[in-house]
Amino acid sequence: MNSPIPLPWQRTARGANLLAPDGALGVTIFEEMTTLALQTGAINLGQGFPDEDGPVEIKAAAQAAIAAGANQYAPGKGILELREAISLHQERFYGLEPDPHTEIIVTTGATEAIAASLLALVGPGDEVLTFEPFYDSYGAIIGLSGARHVTAPLLAPDFMPDLAALEAAFSSRTKVVLVNNPHNPTGAVFPREVLERVVELAIRHDAVIITDEVYEHLTFGARHIPVAALPGAAERTLTISSAGKTFSFTGWKIGWLSGPEHLVAAARTVKQFLSYSSGTPFQSAIAAGLGLPDEFYVGIADTLQLKRDILSEGLRAAGLDVFTPQGTYFVNVDTAPLGITDAVDLARRLPALVGVAAIPVPVFCHPEGAERTRSLLRFAFCKRIDVLQEAAERLATLRDVL
Template identity: 80%
Template sequence: MTSPWQRSARGANLLGADGTLGVTIFEEMTTLALAHGAINLGQGFPDEDGPAVVREAAQAAIAAGANQYAPGKGIADLRLAVAEHQERFYGLTPDPEDEIIITTGATEAIAATLLALVGPGDEVLTFEPFYDSYGAIIALAGATHTTAPLLAPDFQPDLAALETAFTDRTKVVLVNNPHNPTGAVFGTAVLGEIVRLARKHDAVIVTDEVYEHLTFGVAHIPVATLPGAAERTLTISSAGKTFSFTGWKIGWLSGPAELVAAVRTVKQFLTYSSGTPFQGAIATGLRLGDEFYAEIAATLAHKRDILSAGLRAAGLDVYTPAGTYFVNADTAPLGITDSLDLARRLPELVGVAAIPVPVFCHPEGAERTRTLLRFAFCKKVPLLEQAAAQLATLRDRL
C-alpha cells in the first residue's frame, strides 16, 4: 500500500526509482553542488546573519537563563510584538492572549493548521506551483490537494480557473503570498476573489506570508485586511526570511480565537514550544525601525538584478519577481525542454546549482513548467556576481 507521504511526494521528487522513499531534489542538488564545488542557488537560505541587535538579544537571553520551555502559545512579549507588528504595518489588531500563537517556524504553523482543520473527504486548494511541504502535509491529513495554476510570465491566476477549482468540498484555501517559487505578489483583485469564493464555499483562508517584507516596488496586502476576510482567515508568517535567521525556526499564526484554539490543540502534540531565547530576540527584531524593513527589500532587489543579468546573458528568459528571494528562468530559448535534466547538469557545466520548478507541481502542472528553473538570490553580492558570470557562459558550454 502507498503511504500518504509517498502519495504526496511526486512533486518533490521524494520517491526513488523503485518506489521507496528517496532523497528530495533539494538534497540531490546540494550533493551535486558539493561534488562539483558549485555555488548553491537551489535552497533558499541566506549566507549571512541578520541584524546584530537581534543576534545579541538571543545571546543575552541564553546568558540570562531563558533556556527552558516557553509557554505553549509562545512567550508573552513575542505575542505582543506580533500584535504590534500587525497593527503597525496593516492595521490589524489581533489579541495577543487568544488570537496569536508562536510556532516552530511557519512550516509547523501550516502543518498544525491543516491537521486541525481538514481530513478525509476535504479538499485543500493551493496555487500551483506550490511550496513543497504543502502537498506532504495535506496528504498526511488525509485530505485531497487541488490546485489553481499560476502561469508565466507574471504568475497571476486566471480568475475563471480559480473559481472552477473551488468546490463544495474545499475546506481550506492555502494562499502563499508573496509566492514561492514564482516570486509573484497578488494584488487586491486576486485576493478579493479568493475571499469571495471562500465565503461562497464556507472555506477557511490560510495565508503563508513569510516573504511579507520582501517585495520590490509593490505592497504586500494581507488577506485578513480585506472586507469579509478576517473572520475566516489564519495568517502565518515567520522570522527566518525577514531577519535572515532561518535556523532559529520562529514563526507565528494569528486569526479568530476559535480557529487559533483548534490549531493550538494540535501544535501542543507536535513541538509544544521551542526556541525560548530566540523568541525574545525576535520580539526585538519585530520592533526595529522602518528603515530596517526598507533596507532589506532594497538590498534584495539589487541582488535580484545582479543574478538576473547573468541569467539573461546565458540566453534564458527571466521572469522578474515582484517578491521573495527567488527568480525563475525559462530554458526554452536554449532549446532545452527538460529543466530537471539541466538542473542536474548545471553544477558541472557552469558551477551553479538551481531547482527545477516542475518539482513544485502535480504532473499536469509539471508539464506546464517543464522548462523553468528557480534560483535563489539571498546570497552575498560577490557570490552572486560570481554566479552571474559563470551562468553567462552556459550557452557556450551546452
C-alpha cells in the same frame, strides 16, 4: 522498510519528493542538488536560505536571553513578549489588531504553523486548494491529513491566476484555501483584485483561508496586502509568518500564526503535540527584531532587489528568459530559448556545466502542472553580492557549454 503501499505523504506530495537517480526513498530534489553542488564545488542557488546573518542587535538579544537563563520550555503558545510584538507588528504595518492572549501562537517556523492548521481543519473527504506551483511542504502536509490537494495554475510570465480557473477549482468539498503570498517559487505578489476574489469564493463555499506570508517584507515595488485585512476575510483567515526570511535567521525556526480565537485554538490543539514549544531565547530576540525601525524593513527589500538584478543579468546573458519577481528571494527562468525543455535534466547537469545549482520548478507541481512548467528553473538570490556576481559570471557561459 520497503513498502508497495504508498505512504500518505507520497500520495499527494509528488512534486518536491522527486527521487534521486538511485531511487532512494525520501531523497528530495533539494538534497540531490545540494549533494551535487558539494561534489562539484558549485554555488548552491537551489535552497532558499541566506549565507550571512541578520541584524547584530537581534543576535545580541538572543545571547543575552541565553545568559539570563531563558533556556527551558516556553509556554505552548509562545512567550507573551513575542506575542505582543507580533500584535504590534500587525497593527503597525496592516492595521490588524490580533489579541496576543487568544489570537496568536508562536510556532516552530511557519512550516509547523501550516501543519498544525491543516491537521486541525481538514481530513479525508475534504479538499485543500492551493495555487500551483506550490511550496513543497504543502503537498506533504495535505497528504498527511488525508485531504485531497486541488490546485489552480499560475501562468508565466507574471504567474497570476486565471480567475475563471480559480473559481472552477472550488467545490462543495473545499474546506481550506491555502494562499502563499508573496509566492514561492514564482516570486509573484498578488494584487488586491486577486486576493478579493479568493475571499469572495471562500465565503461562497464557507472555506477557511490560511495565508503563508513569510516573505511579507521582501517585495520590490509591489505592496503586500494581507488577506485578513480585506473585507469579510478576518473571521475566516489564519495568517502565518515567520522571522526566518525577514531577519535572515532561518535556523532559529521562529514562526507565528494569528486569526480568530476559535481557529487559533484549533491549531494550538494540534501544535501542542507537534513541538509543544521551541526556541525560548530566540523568541525574545525576535520580539526585539519586530520593533526595528522602518528603515530596516525598507533596507532589506532594497538590498534584495539589487541582488535580484545582479543574478538576473547573468541569467539573461546565458540566453534564458527571466521572469522578474516582485517578491521573495527567488527568480525563475525559462530554458526553452536554449532549446532545453527538461528543466529537471538541466538542473542535474548544471553544477558540472557551469558550477551553479538550481531547482527545477516542475518539482513544485503535480503531474499536469509539472508538464506545464517543465522548462522552468528557480534560482535563489539571498546570497552575498560577491557570490551572486560570481554565479552570474558562471551562468553567462551556459550557452557556450551546452
